[in-house]
Amino acid sequence: MNLRSVDLNLLVILDALLAEQNVSRAGERLGLTQSATSAALARLRNLFDDPLLTPVGRKMELTAKGEALIPPLREAMAAIEGALSHEQPFDPRTDARTFSISASDYAILILLAPFVRAISTEAPNVTIHLLPRTSDPAGALRMAKADLVIEPKALFPEEDYPSQHLFSDRWLCAVDRHVGGGKRMNKTQFLALPHLIYSIGAERQLNTADMELAEMGIARRIEVTVESFLLAPFLIQGTSLISLVLERATKRLSGLEEISIRELPYQLRPLEEMMYWHPRNTTDPAHRWLRERLLTVAQKLD
The missing domain is CATH 1.10.10.10 (Winged helix-like DNA-binding domain superfamily/Winged helix DNA-binding domain)
Incomplete structure (x- = not known):
């Protein structure tokens, strides 16, 4: 042709x-x-x-x-x-632009909710499309389905995409408060009780903590899987289920009076949330503003 x-x-x-x-x-x-x-x-x-x-x-x-x-x-x-x-300067106070960001519901709660509040007045003509987390984040960037992907570092396999660290979080476990035990879950109880785990997509991609436990050869009794990380604490209420949760999320969720948050009996690596983008957007003024603004919000989380 x-x-x-x-x-x-x-x-x-x-x-x-x-x-x-x-x-x-x-x-x-x-x-x-x-x-x-x-x-x-x-x-x-x-x-x-x-x-x-x-x-x-x-x-x-x-x-x-x-x-x-x-x-x-x-x-x-x-x-x-x-x-x-790339040829156009960007002024967030007056310019119109639309961005699509792929992220988990956890990342939306912890980072993107305060980000949206921060830019609501300073960038009135900017539209943010929040997309669900995908099992192929690199593909979403490559095909321009997302401008940014917020993803745990351990789950983004591509090394050719630019990235920036946003924040870290540590893993804890959640159980109904009627389940006995102290502030730390012991290994015997952790293995004896049934588990609810967070996974994504038809292939049920695990989160970083569940992957690490599997790599350690720790066999658990999985009774429930769910794609929404934030639903896990609510689903375990009134049951003997255990769910792995992230500390930042437990501090922002209300209505969890019936849930007990405990230390894990295993030492797990912290979750490291990153933002990834396609190289074609690296020098774009509007995209650069988006990344810098997200980073500023992330730095204020602590």
Whole structure:
């Protein structure tokens, strides 16, 4: 395909069509009429010699070619947007910008909640989309699904992405207050009681503490798994379940009068929360402001 013969505006429309999988919604997203979007889809089908979108029942689904186009197209679009934005200075008091941040509910509670409060008046035209934590954080950055990923250092395998330490936290355990014991859970009780663990996604990716316990060969009786870290203390109320929790979260959650927080019988590495971003955004003024502002909020947590 000769790039000179391609109307690059079609790629913007293709990006919207692949994302929305609906001609009307793609047109609304771009401010185009349905007929104009349909005409563009026809040109794209001819260009790629593929239907790209096909009707299945009452909806449209992507063809294999359409699916395959998503990663390279998103990367190309993000690179172009990044190159153009690098030329523009950023003033948070007046400029409009939208950022997407992928983070766990724990990171949202501890860091992003005070961050949102901090920028609500100083950056009135900045929109923050908070996305759930993903099991493929590097992919989210690569495909521009997220501008920033806040992730424990131990769970982000890619070394080629820029990063910044935000804060650390230590692991404790939570049990219903009617479960006997002192301020420290002993090993016998820890292994005898059933456990509730936090995991993510269909593959049930474990948190750093559960991974470390598994590496130590400590076999526990897992009775419940949940994707929301913040729900764990509430789910164990009135049961004999144990859940690993983070100290900062226990200080910010109300309604936990029935829960007893105890020291673990094992020495675990602290959780180290990092922010990661794609190299294409490193010098972008708006993105740099976002990272610096998050770091400032993180430094004030203690």
